Amino acid sequence: MTAAMLAEAWLAMGANRLRTFLTMLGMVIGVGAVILMLAIGQGTQRQVEESIASMGSNLFIILSGSTTSGGLRMGSGATPTLTLADAQAVEELPAVNAVAPSAPGTAQLVYGSNNWSTQVYGTTPAYLTVRAWTLASGFPFTDSDIRSATRVALLGKTVVDNLFGDEDPVGKTIRIRSSPYVVLGTLAPKGQSLDGRDQDDTVIVPVTTAQRKLFGTQFAGTVRFIMVQAESAEAMPAVEKSINELLRQRHRIREGADNDFSVRNLTALANAAAETAKVMSLMLGAIASISLLVGGIGIMNIMLVSVTERTREIGIRMAIGARGNDILLQFLLEAIIISIVGCLIGVGLGVGGALAVNAFSGMAIVITASSIFLAFAVAAAVGIFFGWYPARKAAAMKPIDALRYQ
Amino acid sequence: MASPAAAVIRIEHLYKEYATDAGPVPVLKDVSVNVMPGEFVAVMGPSGSGKSTFMNILGCLDIATGGRYVLGGRDVGTLNKDELARLRNQVIGFVFQGFNLLPRASLEDNVALPLIYRGTPRSERLARAREMLAKVGLDAYHRSRPNQISGGQQQRVAIARALVTQPTLILADEPTGNLDTATSSEIMALFTELNQRDGITIILVTHEPDIAAYAQRLVRLADGRIIYDGLVEHAAPEHTEATS
Numbered sequence: 196m197t198a199a200m201l202a203e204a205w206l207a208m209g210a211n212r213l214r215t216f217l218t219m220l221g222m223v224i225g226v227g228a229v230i231l232m233l234a235i236g237q238g239t240q241r242q243v244e245e246s247i248a249s250m251g252s253n254l255f256i257i258l259s260g261s262t263t264s265g266g267l268r269m270g271s272g273a274t275p276t277l278t279l280a281d282a283q284a285v286e287e288l289p290a291v292n293a294v295a296p297s298a299p300g301t302a303q304l305v306y307g308s309n310n311w312s313t314q315v316y317g318t319t320p321a322y323l324t325v326r327a328w329t330l331a332s333g334f335p336f337t338d339s340d341i342r343s344a345t346r347v348a349l350l351g352k353t354v355v356d357n358l359f360g361d362e363d364p365v366g367k368t369i370r371i372r373s374s375p376y377v378v379l380g381t382l383a384p385k386g387q388s389l390d391g392r393d394q395d396d397t398v399i400v401p402v403t404t405a406q407r408k409l410f411g412t413q414f415a416g417t418v419r420f421i422m423v424q425a426e427s428a429e430a431m432p433a434v435e436k437s438i439n440e441l442l443r444q445r446h447r448i449r450e451g452a453d454n455d456f457s458v459r460n461l462t463a464l465a466n467a468a469a470e471t472a473k474v475m476s477l478m479l480g481a482i483a484s485i486s487l488l489v490g491g492i493g494i495m496n497i498m499l500v501s502v503t504e505r506t507r508e509i510g511i512r513m514a515i516g517a518r519g520n521d522i523l524l525q526f527l528l529e530a531i532i533i534s535i536v537g538c539l540i541g542v543g544l545g546v547g548g549a550l551a552v553n554a555f556s557g558m559a560i561v562i563t564a565s566s567i568f569l570a571f572a573v574a575a576a577v578g579i580f581f582g583w584y585p586a587r588k589a590a591a592m593k594p595i596d597a598l599r600y601q
Numbered sequence: 602m603a604s605p606a607a608a609v610i611r612i613e614h615l616y617k618e619y620a621t622d623a624g625p626v627p628v629l630k631d632v633s634v635n636v637m638p639g640e641f642v643a644v645m646g647p648s649g650s651g652k653s654t655f656m657n658i659l660g661c662l663d664i665a666t667g668g669r670y671v672l673g674g675r676d677v678g679t680l681n682k683d684e685l686a687r688l689r690n691q692v693i694g695f696v697f698q699g700f701n702l703l704p705r706a707s708l709e710d711n712v713a714l715p716l717i718y719r720g721t722p723r724s725e726r727l728a729r730a731r732e733m734l735a736k737v738g739l740d741a742y743h744r745s746r747p748n749q750i751s752g753g754q755q756q757r758v759a760i761a762r763a764l765v766t767q768p769t770l771i772l773a774d775e776p777t778g779n780l781d782t783a784t785s786s787e788i789m790a791l792f793t794e795l796n797q798r799d800g801i802t803i804i805l806v807t808h809e810p811d812i813a814a815y816a817q818r819l820v821r822l823a824d825g826r827i828i829y830d831g832l833v834e835h836a837a838p839e840h841t842e843a844t845s
Contacts, residue, residue, distance in 0.1 A: 199717045199726075210705045511701045514662060515715040515762070516690020518683045595662040598701070 200521070204528040207501075215533065218497045221490030222537025222577070223544060226570045228483035230545025233566040235552065236476030238559035243472040247465040249385045249394065251326045253292070253431060254462055255423040257285070257438065260455035275417035276455045279402065281445060282319075282421045288437050290430035295322035296418040298402055300410040305370040306358040313354055315371065315398045317405020317418075325424045333365040333380025336401055344403035348376040352384040352395040372409060376400065431460065484573070490537070491577035498530050498585035509589050510597030523590035530582020531575065538574035542567055609673060609770055609802045610636040610659065616667030617654055628654045629665070630825040636804065638769065641796045643813035643833065644806045645841070646822035653774070655822060656806050660693055660772045661685045673769060690718050694763025698775035700755040702747040702762075708734060709743040712762045719766070733761035737791065753784035760791060764801075771795070773805040777812055789815045810841045 208215045259276040282296035298317035303310055316322065320335050336347045348369065355364050364378045385394040400409065402418065425434040438458050446455055502509070509522055546567075549560045617629040628651045636642055646652040657663035658670060661677055670677040673692045680688065689695075702711045712730035721729070734740045737757040739750075747755050756776060763771050773792065777785035793815055795801045807813050814833060821829040821840045829840040 199723065203717070206705060507701070508703060511703065512714070512718075513686065514660070514689060514695050514701075516686050516718040516766075518686040518718070520683075521686075521718055593663075595657050598662065598697075 200524050200528055201532075203525055204532055207505075207525075207529060208532065214497060218493055219533050219537040219540070221493035222487075222534055222574060223490075223541040225483070225487030225490035226538045226541025226574055227544035227548060228486045229480060229570050229573070230542055230562070230566060231548045231552070232479035232483040233476070233569075234545070234549035234560040234562045235558060236472075236479040237561040237563065237566070238553075240469070240472040240476045241561050242559045243468050245386075246388060247469060248327065250388065250461065250465060251328075251422075251424060252462065253425040253428055254325065254460075255425070255431070255435060255438065256459050256461055257281075257421040257423060257442070258457050258459065259417070259419065260453075260457060275419070276446060277418050277421055278416045279418060280416065281442060282418065284441060284445060285421065285423055285438055288434065288441060290426045290434050292424040292426045293321040293324040294424075295319055295325045295422045296402055297322065297420050297422065298405045298410065298418045300405065302372045302398075302409065304354065304358060304398065305373075306364075306367065309358045309360075311354060311357040313351075313396050313398055315400060315405065315409065317400050317402040317409065319402055322399065322422065325422045328385065329383045330380045331383045332363070333378070336379055340401045341403050344401060344407050346374060346376045346404060346408065347379045347401065349380050349382055349399040350378055351382045351397040351399075353393055354396060354398055355381050371398070371400070374408065428462065431462065435460065487573055487577060491534075491581040494530055494533055494578065495581035495585060498526060498582055499588070501529070502526060502585045502589045505589075506592065506597050506600040509592055510594055510600060513592070513594035514598055519590040522592075523586045526586035526589050527579065527582045530586065531578040534574045534578025534582075535571075538571055541574075542570060545570070607637065608635040608671075609638050609640075610634070610804075611671040612668070613670075614668040615658070615665050615670060617651070617658060617663075617665050628825055629658075632668070632822075632825070632827055634820060634827065634830060636770075636802060638802055639796070639800045640802055640818055641793070641816045642804045642818045642820055643816035644804060644820050644822065645808060645813055647808075649824075650822040651825040652806055652822050656772060656774050656804075659804060660695060661689050686718070690715055690766060692769055694760075694766060694768035694771045696756070696759050696763050696771060696773040696776045698778040700747070700752070700759045700779075702755055702758055704747055707744050707746060708739065708750075708758050711747065711758060712765050715762060715766045729765055730761070733765045734758070736764065737761045751784075753780055753787060756780065756784075756788055757791065760788075760795075764795070768801070770802045770804065773803065775806055775808070777807070777809070785812065813841060 257277060277296070279296055282294050285291060286294040295318050300315055300317075301312060302315045303312050319341055320337060323329070323335055330349070331352070333349070335349060336345070340347055348371065350358070350364055358364070358369060359367070364381060367378050368375045369378060370376070382395065382397075382399070388394050406416065423434070423438065425431045435458055439454070442456055443454065448454065512522060546562055549562055552558050553560045612632060612634045615629055615632040616627070618625040618627040632655065644652050644655065654663065658665050661672065665678065672688065675688065677685070677688070703714065706714070709727055709730040712733050713726040716726040716729060731740060731743055734743050737760055739754060739757055739761070742750055742754070747758065750758070776792075777788055780788060789812060792803055792805070796803050805812070805816060813819060816833055819829060819831065819833045819836050819840065820827055821836070829836055833841070
């Protein structure tokens with residue numbers, strides 16, 4: 196019975212190919228737009244999430260504070276108020292996972308005939324933990340390298356590419372500001388940060404080496420900032436509070452006086468970015484769904500025209516024994532076939548479009564089975580929803596009126 | 602005449618009125634008639650006499666507002682829409698003046714159409730359709746479309762479609778109205794053959810006396826009432842005169 200109905204519906208659709216195609220087009224564009232927008236939205240979302248993950252989780256950054264000298268207020272980090280001893284003290288606090296004091300600077304690197312200027316981080320091995328960074332080859336430096344301020348370095352991927360090309364850098368000696376450093380290992384690539392910087396364009400050296408031998412500091416033992424990783428997201432407010440208390444005490448800041456340092460929660464920023472990406476993804480999907488709705492209305496419109504046009508046919512069918520439900524099923528099937536076939540083409544077009552966007556603009560895309568399934572479910576629902584009323588109208592006709600219709 | 606219980610059609614005091622803005626308009630007034638199996642009945646009457654309404658009620662396409670109509674032992678007045686559809690499908694075969702074939706479907710699909718609504722499997726549907734097409738002499742055209750054959754041939758296809766469900770009753774509404782004289786006599790010969798050889802009951806509406814002459818019995822309506830019901834050859838000349 197249903198097979199026969201399908202054949203009937205197919206025949207009716209074939210009778211007016213252009214119209215069927217145009218009706219379907221509404222569905223094709225709707226589904227295509229949803230798939231494409233979801234792919235782009237989710238792609239962006241994933242990219243943001245990956246950037247966040249590459250930054251490390253549950254992070255604080257402690258910056259040395261601003262000073263005011265002669266009415267001139269300097270920015271954060273202008274005075275070296277943070278020391279390695281501060282970092283060690285913070286490490287003792289409860290719920291703190293890892294602490295990485297950093298003394299960054301820019302330096303010229305030379306290997307053989309190549310040279311490259313890059314950001315050099317003087318830090319501790321904990322930096323790798325905090326930033327969730329792994330090594331691509333070699334070994335990290337150790338606490339004994341920190342103690343003796345040895346000239347060793349870990350190179351980021353961009354630095355390796357620029358200095359070594361295809362050569363294996365591990366064990367080689369490079370020059371940083373003319374002094375020789377042994378390359379202990381290379382860092383795994385991390386890609387762009389949230390603000391677009393190349394995170395792989397970096398060199399890591401022991402913090403003590405940076406302080407004493409590479410950049411020098413105004414005051415012995417000071418660092419520019421300290422990165423702190425809390426054990427969990429839940430522990431972050433408590434950790435922030437205890438860092439503040441500890442450092443105020445250590446820096447002998449009187450009650451009511453301003454901090455000479457500032458503690459910033461990096462994770463909050465990251466979460467906001469992730470949230471934004473998610474909202475954007477939802478917005479894109481929602482806007483695209485409107486075209487799906489418009490496609491549905493197009494189906495309803497054409498089905499209504501079709502029912503009116505075929506009133507006489509409905510009358511003939513009823514006269515020879517079609518029940519109301521037979522007529523209902525026939526027109527509903529037509530609407531559903533248009534929806535489903537339109538959806539199939541739309542999925543193809545959407546996926547193709549997303550791949551093309553990716554190929555031509557490099558924009559990240561994610562096509563999930565769930566978004567395709569969603570598009571399908573919506574298309575079927577649209578077909579049933581918008582096909583129901585015209586089909587109902589056809590089925591409710593009185594056979595005698597339908598037969599007499601001219 | 603045999604007992605009314607064996608009648609294909611038993612109509613008792615049938616009334617039909619249409620609701621209009623100007624109040625109810627009576628179309629059929631106290632119509633009573635029985636049709637026995639194997640009869641060939643011609644229904645005549647001027648336009649406005651109620652013969653179309655009468656045929657529509659006979660065909661279960663319309664419902665009477667009063668009286669009783671028993672078709673094949675079932676009281677039509679008590680049936681719902683789906684049961685009426687079933688009855689049309691199983692008991693009645695329709696032949697219309699305008700043929701009423703589906704223009705996009707092939708002849709065999711047209712003939713097989715009533716069987717879809719019975720749930721007959723496709724292969725059997727087509728086999729039966731071919732058989733009926735052969736019976737009306739159009740087997741060779743089974744893949745053609747209705748617009749590729751003549752009017753007389755289209756009416757033959759319509760007859761094949763009416764026959765495919767093996768109905769006990771064929772209702773023909775001006776079946777020769779759109780056909781020329783020669784083709785009309787061919788169609789009437791086919792009806793006569795179905796009636797005499799296969800014993801199918803036929804009720805035929807016409808306004809042409811020479812078409813009515815193929816029937817055995819004449820029912821003449823005027824102003825919603827039966828004014829003559831008897832053998833065609835016994836009818837007074839004014840009862841068989843052409844009406845249009």
